[in-house]
Each structure stands twice: as structure tokens, then as C-alpha cells.
Amino acid sequence: MTRTPPTRRTVVVSGAAAAAALLAPATAQAAPATGAAGAAPKKRAAGTLQPYASYWFPDSLPSGTPGEGITWRSLKQWTPEGDADLAFNRSTVPLAPRFTPVPVNATARADQARISSLVSFAPTAGNPAQGAANADYYALTHWAYIDELVFWGGSSGEGIVLAPNAPVVDAAHRNGVPVLGNVFLPPIAYGGQLRWTRDLVQKGADGRFPIAEKLVRVAVDYGFDGWFLNAETGGGDAALGAQMLAFVRELKRLGEPHGLRITWYDSMTTAGSVDWQDELNERNQDFFTASDTMFVNFNWNTTKLASSAKLAQDLGRDRYELWAGIDVESNGWNTSVDWDAILGSGGEHVVSYGFYRPEWTRNQLPDGRTPGQFHAADDRFWTGESRDPAEPGGSWRAPAAVVADRSTVTALPFACSFNTGHGLKWYDGGVVRSDAAWNQLGLQDxxxxxxxxVRTTGRRPAVTLDFADAWRGGSSLLVDGTLDAPTTVELHATRLPLTAATTVELAQRVESGAVTVELGVALREPDRPGDPLAYDFLPAGTLKAGDWSEAAVRLSSLGTGTIHGLAVRLGGSGAVKWRLGALTVEDTAEQVAAPSGLKVDKASGDGEFRLSWKAATGVVRHYEVYRVLPGGGRRFLAGTCAQAAYVKGLAREQGENTVTFELRAVGESFAVSAPLTVQHPW
Structure with a gap:
């Protein structure tokens, strides 16, 4: 049954204009506002060294004085040389290529509908550049179903051009997902000023578009993939519409050599007015053809999407370059959606779809929520009520039921420690190296x-990402339940080379019961969607309750070829709790070179430090900063993919005249380099 959406006027009157107009709550007022986490921007005290994610106005600034914790900046005046936080905001992880394995269920389609996701990770102002000492964070992990991530936010009181912070980009790129910054021109009712639109599309005396050039420069220097353009400030005319179109075309031309992409939001028309069409038509098609994709406003219907798809094809474009907006900010998986209008009742998808604010999975939880509670909710959103993509079901048409998953696991060495990018503690080798809660999405596996x-003829155990213990990072895979038949837990879809020297190492621990563990290796993909992978199983140990242990499984008996999937099969009887802390696949031992030039660039009397170094040669996954304690112990302080780190909250230890920092480079299999140290006097 087709959903009858509210009219735009009804939505505005009802107070939900944020959803219909693609406005985050932070944009509904000119004063500093709350963001996705509901926390006001923190005051940036004089002299603080904390680096934050960047945001700007195109050129001219608002009148008056910025609110507490907010800095007004002009993008036109920005230069990389004058950007004191650039080293902390720069993503260094390249966009990984990915492949599409045979879908695990018969309803998911490859090479049809795709998914864009518009996410507000934190407030516009006061968003730390490299994570924070807090585990309550939207640690998105279901990258396999996402084709584009938009770093959502902005407000008339803070800034309307947002560059994504590096941890988000690093995590997305590791999983093959491009990330777009956001250009948001707010409605006048929410503080928007038409002069900011004119500032954005201004031409210089030389006929060039200076803000387009700056947008390209920011994306390249920061290491993200393009821009989401959202022009919702009313009052424009045909001349402004023509100027905007010329600007978009120039932005596209300038960005193409760098691989940048543009998504246009269905708001401004070529007549210069803001008039949401809820479809692709003659009033906005020029903006679509000037961009890579278009996000269609929420009030679409079956007829509008069908005609949009046809027009896209008539224009020589892929119809799946249209995102049909689905607002899940308020109701998440309870949102009423006319799925057949998007996905087609005959199995052929009509267009792609775009989720607006799926971080609802975190925000709808009560105060005191835990990382485990968040991931349970997020799994339900992306996988469905069954939490098993091989058997999706329920009224919510979860992405796993309709979109084929993708993977970037194609080269050796490969390792996963089931680290989600946040945690209650930091573990290394099963040992707690910091008791502080943390988030840093760039460290996510x-x-x-x-x-x-999960495949078994018996009772299905619970399988979760758990935060009570870990091998490294902040979490591990936990299987908890009664084993009354052999139980296979499928892990990664891969295309890894298999040689006579290939070895898989498992770090595992049994908390209760006894478990026989086998490693599953699939050497070919199934013939049809929904058919299971066929695994060869190799022994990986029989364990009783105890400490962490490591097992190495040589794959030489399997010959050579390609590994298409990895799994574990557990045997036992009765109730068990078994953890998998790490999975490593390699054919030679990884060697990691040490970085050089570690130095303390700035320090404050409040125990804040900015450090930098020169990159290690070769492949480096990330860097880890520790504090060397009196007596020789080490405490984890920070991890980053960049060549700069910020740490805070340090205090002088008894008898200490200097603080000693230790830096190590970490490789793809989590091998570490020799340490590099620097001391700084208290």
C-alpha cells in the first residue's frame, strides 16, 4: 500500500521540518544547537590544544558574535598553510576497491539499488578531530551495504560547509565507501541568508569560481571524496539558478581529476527557487546531469519514482544514481515506507535509496546506553529482525534483504580483531592497556x-560484538548459548590468494564450558544467491575455560587458489561462552618499519600535548601512542591513521621530571614496529 506522506506545509507546521527539508535539529536555530548526541558544543578555552573538525561559511560571516564554543571562519580565506588542525583532520586511508560476492539470500540484488546514508556523528562545532574519551558514539559498522556516506550537519549559527573528520573517512575508506562533506544553505526560517548562496556561487574578475576551487582543495587536502550540495535558502531568481548550475558544473569539472563526486539535493530548481520536486523532472534535471547523483526529497510515490527512473535513463544516466530519501530520524525501523515504489514488486529495483539519519539506532536508546545495546539495535536496522542476513524477514525491509553486501578483503596480510572503533577499555594482546572509555572510528577493523x-541443526547461540573483553582494541566476537549440534558462524567474504604458505591465526578464549574449534575455508562461491558456501574445516583447538590463547592453522592441505570465505565451526555440549579476539591471514610474517621524527609540537599546563612524526615507510594501518610509566609500564593514550596526535588529561607521576611518549606503527596484520620515544619536561 502506497504511503500517503504529509504535505510540506503540514510537515513544517507539525514541527518536523527538519526531516522534510533535510535539516538536522542543529539547523533550526541561529544560536549554537545540539547535535546527534544531544550535547552542546564545548567551550574552547583560551590556549586549548584540542583539534576539531572543520566548518566554514562560504565567504561573509554572520553579524554579531558567535556562540560559546563556536568559531566563525570564511572558506574563501582558508589556506592549508594556515590550517592549524589540518594534520589532525587529514584522512590517510585510501579508498579501497571492493567486490560483490554472491548474495547470501535470494532477495538481495547485485548491481541494482544502492544506499546513501546521511549521518550526523556529532555537533557541527566542538566535534573532536580524532575521537574522544567516550564510548557512547555512533560507531557505524555496516559499511557492506552503503555506497555513499554524507557527513551531515551545519547550521546558520555555526557554519554551513562541513568537512568530515578523519576517523569517519578512514573507517569508510577501509571498507570502500566514499565520504562527502556537506554544503548546507539553510531556509530563511532557520537563519539562512541568501547572501550565503550568492557567496557560494560568486565569480571572480577572472571568471573563475573561487569557492568551487576551495571546496576541491579542501577535499583533496583533507582526503575525502566530494560534496553533498543542499541549497534550501529561498528568494532566488532565474539568474541565481543559472549561476548555481554553472557553479555545480565547474565544481564537477575541477573535482574530476581528483576523483571527487557531487550529490545534489532536490531543493533548488533551475528557476532559482527552492521548490522540492520529490522526483527527477525538467525543473531539476540539469542539476542532476551536472552532478554524480541526486537525493530525491522524501514525498515521492510510485508514479514519481517510475518517471524519475525513466527520465534518468532518457538522459543517458543510470537510474540507480537517484537516491529516494527515507527519513528514519524519528522512527527508525518503525518508519512507514512504500518499499515497492523503490525496490519494485517484480524483483527489479526502480531507483536507489537514501537513509536520512540512521543514527536513530543509537539516539533512540535511553541515557546510560552501552555500546552493546547500540550494536544490537544497529544490527536490527541493517540486517533485520532475524539478525541473520541469510534469513531476513519482518515488516522492515532491511538493507541486507535487498542489497548485496560488498567486501574489501582481497589481499594479504589481512587481520580482524573485531574492533568496532569504540570501547570501554583498550586491550593489547588480551591485556588492558587503558581503563578509559574511548571512540576513534579510524581504528575500526x-x-x-x-x-x-549462523548455520546449525540445533539451537542457535547468540552471536554479538561484545565489550567485556577483547584481544586488541575494545571488543571481541562472543558466541553465547547452548551447543547441541555443530554450529558454523560465517565471518568474512573474501577473495584472498591461497598459497602453500598461507596460515590463519586465531586468538580465542573460552569463558565457560568446553569448545572444539574448527576453521572453515571456502574455496569457491555458491552457484546461486541464497545457496550456502561450502567450507573445508581444519582443526583449530579444543579449549576449556581459561585465558586467551593463540592457534595457528596452516592451509597447505587445501592446495592453492582463492579463499572465498572464512568461518568457524564450534562443537561441544551444554552452555558455552567462546570469544574470538583476532583472525589473521598471512603467508609471510609482516615487518613494519618504525616512524621517525617524533616530537612534541605544543604542550599546555593542563596536561595537553600535540605530537607529530614522519610516516613510516611501507604499509601502515595506523599509529599508536603510549605513555611510558615510571617502572617501565605502558598506558595507551591514542591511536590515529594520521601523522599527528592530540592527548590530554595527563598528570605528573610521583618522581617524574619528564613525560615519556612512545610511538609505534601498526601493520595490516597488527604487527608493530620498533618503538620511537620522546620526552618532554613537566
Whole structure:
């Protein structure tokens, strides 16, 4: 049954204009506002060294004085040389290529509908550049179903051009997902000023578009993939519409050599007015053809999407370059959606779809929420009520049921410690190296895309990402339940080379019961969507309750070829709790070169430090900063993919005249380099 959406006027009157107009709550007022986490921007005290994610106005600034914790900046005046936080905001992880394995269920389609996701990770102002000492964070992990991530936010009181912070980009790129910054021109009712639109599309005396050039420069220097353009400030005319179109075309031309992309939001028309069409038509098609994709406003219907798809094809474009907007900010998986209008009742998808604010999975939880509660909700959103993408179901048409998953696991060495990018503690080798809660999405592993496919003839145990213990990072995979038949838990879809020297190492621990563990290796993909992978199983140990242990499984008995999937099969009887802390696949031992030039660039009397170094040669996954304690112990302080780190909250230890920092480079298999140290006097 087709959903009858509210009219735009009805939505505005009802107070939900944020959703219909693609406005985050932070944009509904000119004063500093709350963001996705509901926390006001923190005051940036004089002299603080904390680096934040960047935001600007195109050129001219608002009148008056910015609110507490807010800095007004002009993008036109920005230069990389004058950007004191650039080293902390720069993503260094390249966009990984990915492949599409045979879908794990018969309803998911490859090479049809795709998914864009518009996410507000934090407030516009006061968003730390490299994570924070807090585990309550939207640690998105279901990258396998996402084709584009938009770093959503902005407000008339803070800034309307947002560059994504590096941890988000690093995590997305590791999983093959491009990330777009956001250009948001607010409605006048929410503080928007038409002069900002004119500032954006201004031409210089030389006929060039200076803000387009700056947008390209920012994306390239910061290491993200393009821009989402959202022009909602009314009052424009045909001349402004023509100028905007010329600007978009120039932005596209300038960005193409760098691989940048543009998504246009269905708001401004070529007549210069803001008039949401809820479809692709003659009033906005020129903006679509000037961009890579277009996000269609929410009040679409079956007829509008069908005609949009046809027009896209008539224009020589892929119809799946249209995102049909689905607002899930308020109701998440309870949102009423006319799925057949998007996905087609005959199995052929009509267009792609775009989720607006799926971080609802975190925000709808009560105060005091835990990382485990968030991931349970997020798994339900992306995988469905069954939490098993091989058997999706329920009224919510979860992405796993309709979109084929993708993977970037194609080269050795490969390792996963089931680290989600946040945690209650930091572990290394099963040992707690910091008791502080943390989030840093750039440290997230390439997690299994299909969570969780469990095959057994007996009772299905619970399979989760758990935060009570870990091998490294902040979490591990936990299987908790009664084993009354062999149980296979599928892990990564891969295309890894298999040689006579290939070895898989498992770090595992049994908390209760006894478990026989086998490693599953699939050497070919199934013939049809929905057919299971066929695994060869190799022994990986029989364990009783105890400490962490490591097992190495040589794959030489399997010959050579390509590994298409990895799994574990558990045997036992009765109730068990078994953890998998790490999975490593390699054919030679990884060697990691040490970085050089570690130095303390700035320090404050409040125990804040900015450090930098020169990159290590070769492949480096990330860097880790520790504090060397009196007596020789080490405490984890920070991890980053950049060549700069910020740490705070340090205090002088008894008898200490200097603080000693230790830096190590970490490789793809989590091998570490020799340490590099620097001391700084208290």
C-alpha cells in the first residue's frame, strides 16, 4: 500500500521540518544547537590544544558574535598553510576497491539499488578531530551495504560547509565507501541568508569560481571524496539558478581529476527557487546531469519514482544514481515506507535509496546506553529482525534483504580483531592497556559484512560484538548459548590468494564450558544467491575455560587458489561462552618499519600535548601512542591513521621530571614496529 506522506506545509507546521527539508535539529536555530548526541558544543578555552573538525561559511560571516564554543571562519580565506588542525583532520586511508560476492539470500540484488546514508556523528562545532574519551558514539559498522556516506550537519549559527573528520573517512575508506562533506544553505526560517548562496556561487574578475576551487582543495587536502550540495535558502531568481548550475558544473569539472563526486539535493530548481520536486523532472534535471547523483526529497510515490527512473535513463544516466530519501530520524525501523515504489514488486529495483539519519539506532536508546545495546539495535536496522542476513524477514525491509553486501578483503596480510572503533577499555594482546572509555572510528577493523550468518541443526547461540573483553582494541566476537549440534558462524567474504604458505591465526578464549574449534575455508562461491558456501574445516583447538590463547592453522592441505570465505565451526555440549579476539591471514610474517621524527609540537599546563612524526615507510594501518610509566609500564593514550596526535588529561607521576611518549606503527596484520620515544619536561 502506497504511503500517503504529509504535505510540506503540514510537515513544517507539525514541527518536523527538519526531516522534510533535510535539516538536522542543529539547523533550526541561529544560536549554537545540539547535535546527534544531544550535547552542546564545548567551550574552547583560551590556549586549548584540542583539534576539531572543520566548518566554514562560504565567504561573509554572520553579524554579531558567535556562540560559546563556536568559531566563525570564511572558506574563501582558508589556506592549508594556515590550517592549524589540518594534520589532525587529514584522512590517510585510501579508498579501497571492493567486490560483490554472491548474495547470501535470494532477495538481495547485485548491481541494482544502492544506499546513501546521511549521518550526523556529532555537533557541527566542538566535534573532536580524532575521537574522544567516550564510548557512547555512533560507531557505524555496516559499511557492506552503503555506497555513499554524507557527513551531515551545519547550521546558520555555526557554519554551513562541513568537512568530515578523519576517523569517519578512514573507517569508510577501509571498507570502500566514499565520504562527502556537506554544503548546507539553510531556509530563511532557520537563519539562512541568501547572501550565503550568492557567496557560494560568486565569480571572480577572472571568471573563475573561487569557492568551487576551495571546496576541491579542501577535499583533496583533507582526503575525502566530494560534496553533498543542499541549497534550501529561498528568494532566488532565474539568474541565481543559472549561476548555481554553472557553479555545480565547474565544481564537477575541477573535482574530476581528483576523483571527487557531487550529490545534489532536490531543493533548488533551475528557476532559482527552492521548490522540492520529490522526483527527477525538467525543473531539476540539469542539476542532476551536472552532478554524480541526486537525493530525491522524501514525498515521492510510485508514479514519481517510475518517471524519475525513466527520465534518468532518457538522459543517458543510470537510474540507480537517484537516491529516494527515507527519513528514519524519528522512527527508525518503525518508519512507514512504500518499499515497492523503490525496490519494485517484480524483483527489479526502480531507483536507489537514501537513509536520512540512521543514527536513530543509537539516539533512540535511553541515557546510560552501552555500546552493546547500540550494536544490537544497529544490527536490527541493517540486517533485520532475524539478525541473520541469510534469513531476513519482518515488516522492515532491511538493507541486507535487498542489497548485496560488498567486501574489501582481497589481499594479504589481512587481520580482524573485531574492533568496532569504540570501547570501554583498550586491550593489547588480551591485556588492558587503558581503563578509559574511548571512540576513534579510524581504528575500526574490517568487520564481517554478514552479521551474523549462523548455520546449525540445533539451537542457535547468540552471536554479538561484545565489550567485556577483547584481544586488541575494545571488543571481541562472543558466541553465547547452548551447543547441541555443530554450529558454523560465517565471518568474512573474501577473495584472498591461497598459497602453500598461507596460515590463519586465531586468538580465542573460552569463558565457560568446553569448545572444539574448527576453521572453515571456502574455496569457491555458491552457484546461486541464497545457496550456502561450502567450507573445508581444519582443526583449530579444543579449549576449556581459561585465558586467551593463540592457534595457528596452516592451509597447505587445501592446495592453492582463492579463499572465498572464512568461518568457524564450534562443537561441544551444554552452555558455552567462546570469544574470538583476532583472525589473521598471512603467508609471510609482516615487518613494519618504525616512524621517525617524533616530537612534541605544543604542550599546555593542563596536561595537553600535540605530537607529530614522519610516516613510516611501507604499509601502515595506523599509529599508536603510549605513555611510558615510571617502572617501565605502558598506558595507551591514542591511536590515529594520521601523522599527528592530540592527548590530554595527563598528570605528573610521583618522581617524574619528564613525560615519556612512545610511538609505534601498526601493520595490516597488527604487527608493530620498533618503538620511537620522546620526552618532554613537566
Amino acid at each position: 574490517r568487520l564481517p559484512g554478514r552479521r551474523w550468518v
